[in-house]
Amino acid sequence: MKDVKCECGHVNPHGTVLCEACGKILDEQETNKQLLDMRYEGSARRSQTYNKTMIDKVWNFFSSVKVGVWLIVITLIASIIGTILPQKMYIDLPPEVYYEQEYGTFGKLYYQLGFDNLYGSWWYLLLIALIGVSLVICSLDRVIPLYKALKAQRVTRHEGFLKRQRVFGVTQNADKSDLAILKQHLVQKHYHVREENGNLLAEKGRFSRWGPYVNHVGLIIVLFGGMLRFVPGMYVNENLWIREGETALVPETGEQFYLHNNQFILQHYDKNKNKKFEKALAKAGNVVKNYQSNVVLYKRTGEKIPGEKPKLEKVKEYKVRVNHPLTFEGYSVYQSSFRSEMNAMRFALTNKKTNQSYGELKINLREPKEKYDLGNGYSVEILNYFPDFEFGKDGEPTTKSRVPNNPAFVFRMYSPEKPKGETSFVAIRQTIEPFGNNTYKMAFRGIETKNVSGFVVRKDSSLWLVILGGILFMIGVVQGAYWNHRRIWVQNKNGEIWIAAHTNKNWYGLKRELEKVLEETNINMPEDQLQREETDKEGV
Amino acid sequence: MKKRRLIIRTVILTILVAAVAYTLYANFMQDHKQKVAVGDQAPDFVLTDMQGTKHRLSDYKGQGVFLNFWGTWCPPCKKEMPYINNQYHQFKDQGVQVLAVDIQESELAVNQFAAHYKLDFPIMIDTNKEVMTTYGVDQLPATFLIDKSGKVVKYHTGEMTENDVREFMEKIKP
Numbered sequence: 001m002k003d004v005k006c007e008c009g010h011v012n013p014h015g016t017v018l019c020e021a022c023g024k025i026l027d028e029q030e031t032n033k034q035l036l037d038m039r040y041e042g043s044a045r046r047s048q049t050y051n052k053t054m055i056d057k058v059w060n061f062f063s064s065v066k067v068g069v070w071l072i073v074i075t076l077i078a079s080i081i082g083t084i085l086p087q088k089m090y091i092d093l094p095p096e097v098y099y100e101q102e103y104g105t106f107g108k109l110y111y112q113l114g115f116d117n118l119y120g121s122w123w124y125l126l127l128i129a130l131i132g133v134s135l136v137i138c139s140l141d142r143v144i145p146l147y148k149a150l151k152a153q154r155v156t157r158h159e160g161f162l163k164r165q166r167v168f169g170v171t172q173n174a175d176k177s178d179l180a181i182l183k184q185h186l187v188q189k190h191y192h193v194r195e196e197n198g199n200l201l202a203e204k205g206r207f208s209r210w211g212p213y214v215n216h217v218g219l220i221i222v223l224f225g226g227m228l229r230f231v232p233g234m235y236v237n238e239n240l241w242i243r244e245g246e247t248a249l250v251p252e253t254g255e256q257f258y259l260h261n262n263q264f265i266l267q268h269y270d271k272n273k274n275k276k277f278e279k280a281l282a283k284a285g286n287v288v289k290n291y292q293s294n295v296v297l298y299k300r301t302g303e304k305i306p307g308e309k310p311k312l313e314k315v316k317e318y319k320v321r322v323n324h325p326l327t328f329e330g331y332s333v334y335q336s337s338f339r340s341e342m343n344a345m346r347f348a349l350t351n352k353k354t355n356q357s358y359g360e361l362k363i364n365l366r367e368p369k370e371k372y373d374l375g376n377g378y379s380v381e382i383l384n385y386f387p388d389f390e391f392g393k394d395g396e397p398t399t400k401s402r403v404p405n406n407p408a409f410v411f412r413m414y415s416p417e418k419p420k421g422e423t424s425f426v427a428i429r430q431t432i433e434p435f436g437n438n439t440y441k442m443a444f445r446g447i448e449t450k451n452v453s454g455f456v457v458r459k460d461s462s463l464w465l466v467i468l469g470g471i472l473f474m475i476g477v478v479q480g481a482y483w484n485h486r487r488i489w490v491q492n493k494n495g496e497i498w499i500a501a502h503t504n505k506n507w508y509g510l511k512r513e514l515e516k517v518l519e520e521t522n523i524n525m526p527e528d529q530l531q532r533e534e535t536d537k538e539g540v
Numbered sequence: 541m542k543k544r545r546l547i548i549r550t551v552i553l554t555i556l557v558a559a560v561a562y563t564l565y566a567n568f569m570q571d572h573k574q575k576v577a578v579g580d581q582a583p584d585f586v587l588t589d590m591q592g593t594k595h596r597l598s599d600y601k602g603q604g605v606f607l608n609f610w611g612t613w614c615p616p617c618k619k620e621m622p623y624i625n626n627q628y629h630q631f632k633d634q635g636v637q638v639l640a641v642d643i644q645e646s647e648l649a650v651n652q653f654a655a656h657y658k659l660d661f662p663i664m665i666d667t668n669k670e671v672m673t674t675y676g677v678d679q680l681p682a683t684f685l686i687d688k689s690g691k692v693v694k695y696h697t698g699e700m701t702e703n704d705v706r707e708f709m710e711k712i713k714p
Contacts, residue, residue: 055549122564129560136556227559230566248668305596306585306674307666368648385648388613399613402645 010152013145018042020152023161035529036164038502041153043145063141068134075127082118085110089117132223139216150206155196157489157500165489165500167511169526174497178521182490185517191488200490209504211480218472225465236331236459243341243452247298247312250457253331258298258312264338264451265292291335293320293453297328320455330459337454342404346445347426349378349413352438358415360445365404377416380442384410389427397425413440486510488517499526575676578695582607582686585671587641587664590651595639595662598690604636604712605686606705609672611643612653614680616699621657623702627709628661635688635714641666643680688714 004012010021017027018036020043025031027042036042061067085107091098095116099107110116118124162168183200186193191202229235236252242261250257267290271281281287298312318326325332344364348357359374365387373379384397389408392398397408408427414420417439425432426442486503503510511528518525576583582605586596597605608624610617621640628638638661642650645665654663666672675684685694685708693711700708 053546055546055553058553059549120567122567125564125567126560129563133556133560136552140552224559227563230563230570249670249673251673306583306670307587308585367646370648370651382648384652385646387646387649401613402611402643402649 008154008156008158010154013044015044016042017044018161019158020149021154022156022158023153024158025160025164031160033164034533035166036161038165038504040142040146041149043149059137059141062130062134062137065138068131068138071127071131071134075124075131078118078124078127081115082124085115087117087119128223128226132220135216135220135223139213143210143213146209150209153201155194155201155489156199157201157491159493159498162489162491162493162498162500165502166507166530167499167501167514167526167528169499169524171497171499171522171524174521174523178523179490179497181521182517182523185519186488189513189517191486198492200488202488202490203486205483205485208480208483209485211476211478211483213476214479215473215476218469218474218476221469221472222466223469225462225469228462228465229460234461236457238457239336240333240455240457241452242293242295242455244450250331250333252457252459253329255304256300257315257328257331258300258310259326259333259455260296260298261453262294262296264453265290265294266338266451267292291322291338293335293338293455294318295320295326295333295453297326320453325458330461332458334456334458335453336456339452339454340449341452342407342447343450344448345407346448347380347442348445349374349380349415350441350443352441357443358440362448363409365407377414377419379414381412381414381421382409383412383423386427397427409442411442413438413442415440484509486513488514497523499523501526574695575674576684576692576695578692580692581690582684582692583674585674587639587666587671589662589664590647590654591662593662595664597639597686600637600686601690602635602688602714604688604709604714605684606636606638606709606712607675607684607686608638608640609643609666609675609677609680609682610640611680612645612649617681618657620681620700620705621653621659623700623705625657625659625661626702627705630706631709631713632661636709636712638662639664641671643672644669683708685712687712 003014004016004026006012006019006022006024006026008019008022008024010019012020012026017030018024018041019026020041023042025036030036030042085099085103088095093101095111099111099116101107103110114121179198179200183193183195186200186202189204191204193200193202233252238251240248240251240259242248242259244261244264247258247260249255250259266288269277269281269287269289271278274281294317296317297315299315300310301313302311304310315328316326320326320333320335322335325334327333342365344362346360346362348360350357358376358378361372361374361380363369363372363382368382368385371379371381386397386399386408387402387404387406388400389397389406390400397410406428408425408430411424411426412421413424415422422438422440423433423435424438424440424442425434426444431441484503484506486501488501489499491498491500499514501510501514507528515525582597584596584598586594588594597607606624606628610621612618624638624640628636632638640659640661640663642663642665644667647665650663650665653659675682679697681697681699683694683696683700684692685696687693694708696704696708
C-alpha cells in the first residue's frame with residue numbers, strides 16, 4: 001500500500017490511475033485504451049483500494065453507487081406498495097378487521113406483512129436512513145479525491161494523457177503569434193488561463209463539478225430535518241376539540257397555553273346576494289363560505305398541578321378561519337372541523353288529560369341537576385340519567401358512553417295531586433310508565449345544540465431546515481446542469497503544438513468554442529477521436 | 541495515514557449509526573409511549589371529591605395510593621367498584637388510600653352511581669381530562685398502584701377481580 005511517485009515528481013495515493021499532476025497513466029491496463037476514462041480524473045477512490053478492517057468493509061459497501069441505486073429502487077417499490085391500499089391512519093375500523101373485510105385475502109396479507117403503516121414502519125425508516133448513509137459515504141469517497149486531483153493538476157501534461165483525450169490535434173508549424181492570439185481568445189471566452197514553459201491550461205466552470213455534491217448535502221439536510229421531527233418538541237400535529245364557551249388546554253405546549261372558544265360560525269353563500277352564481281348555487285345546494293371560530297388565547301401564569309384551576313392571562317383574541325391560523329410561539333392553530341352536539345333538552349310537566357302545562361324545565365345534558373322545582377307544589381326529580389341510552393343485555397336501561405348522543409331519563413314527577421310522585425322513563429320518541437298510568441307526563445319541548453370547533457395544533461421547527469435543504473438541492477442541480485467544466489490544453493511537444501480538450505458534458509459546445517478560439521490562427525482544429533472511431537466502425 | 545483514515549471512517553460511521561439508531565428508537569417510542577411508567581414518580585394532582593374535600597396526591601406520602609380511573613358507563617368499572625369498596629374497608633386502617641377519578645361525567649351520574657353501589661372511598665371528577673392526560677390513560681378502567689414514597693409500583697388496565705384488588709392493596713401497604 002505505497003504511494004506512487006510519478007516521473008514528473010508528484011506523489012500520488014495508491015490506486016491512482018492518472019497522475020494527479022501531469023496525467024501520466026499509472027495503471028498499466030489503461031495504456032491499452034484509445035481514450036482515457038476521465039471520471040473522477042482517474043483519481044484513487046480509496047474505497048476501491050483499502051479493504052482491511054471491518055470498518056473499511058462497511059465503508060466500501062456503502063461507497064458503491066450500485067448499492068445506493070438498489071437501496072433507492074427497493075425504497076421506491078416499497079413506497080409504491082404503500083399506495084395500493086389506504087394506510088392505517090386513514091381508516092375508521094380497527095386494521096385487523098378493516099383490511100380483510102374490504103379487500104379479502106389480499107387485504108389480510110397486506111395487513112399481516114405490515115404494509116398498513118408502511119411509511120412509519122421501522123424497516124421503511126431504515127431504508128431511508130441507509131440511503132442517507134450511502135449518500136454521505138459515496139459523496140465523501142468521490143469528492144475528496146476529485147478535489148485533490150483537480151487542485152494538484154499542473155499545466156504541463158504527459159503526452160500519453162493528451163493523446164488519449166477525446167478532442168485532440170497536432171499542428172506542425174505554428175507561429176508564436178498564433179499562441180498569443182489563442183491565449184487572448186481564451187481569456188475573452190472567460191477561461192482561466194495558466195501558463196508554464198510556453199504551455200497553456202485554460203479552464204472554466206470547475207465549480208460545476210461540485211454541483212452533485214452540493215445537491216447531496218441538500219438531500220442530507222432534508223433527511224436530517226426529517227429525523228428532527230422525532231425529537232420531542234420539534235414537531236406537533238394534534239387535534240383539539242373545544243365546545244363553544246369552554247376553555248381547553250392546547251396540547252404539547254407544556255401546559256402553557258389555553259384556548260377559549262367564544263363562538264363557532266358557519267356561513268353559506270346566499271343565492272339572493274350572489275345573483276351571478278344563482279344557478280350554480282341552486283344546483284350545488286348549500287355552499288359553505290366560511291368556517292370560523294372566534295377564540296381567545298390565554299397563557300398560564302404561575303405554577304399549576306393537574307386538576308387545579310389555572311391562573312390565566314389573556315394573550316390575544318383571534319378569528320380562526322380556514323387558512324388563517326392563530327399563531328403563537330411557533331404554534332399554529334388551524335380551523336379544521338366542527339360538529340354540533342346536543343347541549344340541553346327542554347320538557348314541560350303536563351297534565352295528560354287537560355294538556356295543561358305546569359312549568360318548563362331545561363336540562364343541561366353535561367351537568368343535569370338532581371331536582372327542578374317548578375313552583376306551586378310541582379317539581380321534577382331525575383332518578384336516573386343515561387346520556388347515551390341503550391337497553392343492556394339484562395334488559396335494563398344503560399348508557400354506552402358519557403357523550404350525550406341519545407339522552408334518556410327516569411323522572412319522578414311531583415304534583416299537588418300526587419305528592420309521592422309518579423315515575424316515568426323518557427327517551428327520545430319513547431315514554432314508558434313502569435308503574436301504570438300516570439296523571440302527568442314530561443312533554444318534550446325541544447333540543448338545544450352547541451357547536452364544537454375542531455382545531456389542528458401544529459408546530460414544525462424542522463421546516464426551515466427542510467427548506468434550506470431544498471434550496472441547496474436546487475442550487476446543486478442548477479450548478480451541475482447549466483455549467484460545464486471545460487479544459488483546453490495547448491502544449492509544446494517536440495516543436496509541435498498539441499491541443500487536447502476535455503469537458504464533463506456538452507462536447508458539441510466545447511468543439512464550437514474551440515473553433516471560435518482557433519479563428520485567426522493557423523492552428524488546426526483538433527479532432528473528436530470518439531467520432532472518428534465511430535465513423536471508422538461504420539466504414540467497416 | 542492508514543491509522544488516520546481508520547479513525548475518520550470510524551467516527552463518521554459512528555455518527556451515522558447513532559443518528560439512524562436514535563431515529564428508529566424515537567419512532568418506536570412514539571408507538572409505545574407510556575407517560576407514567578412503573579418506577580416513575582407519580583405526577584402530583586389536585587381534585588375535589590363529591591363531598592367537597594380537596595385531595596392532593598402528595599399529601600398521601602407515607603401511605604399507599606390505589607389510583608383508579610373509571611366511568612359510570614363502563615361495564616368492567618361497574619363490576620370492580622364494589623370489590624374496591626370491600627377491600628377499601630379492609631385496608632383503609634392499614635394505610636392504603638383509594639382515589640377514584642371519574643373522567644368527564646356529570647355530578648348527577650357519579651353521585652347516583654356511588655349511591656347505587658354504596659361506595660365510601662373518595663370519588664372525584666376529572667372535568668377536563670387533565671389528570672387522565674397527565675397519566676396517559678386512554679382506556680378505562682385503569683389503575684395505578686403508588687407506594688408510600690410516591691413511586692408507581694404497577695399499572696393495570698382492564699377489569700380486576702376482588703382477588704386482584706386485594707393483592708394490589710397488599711403490595712402498596714406501607
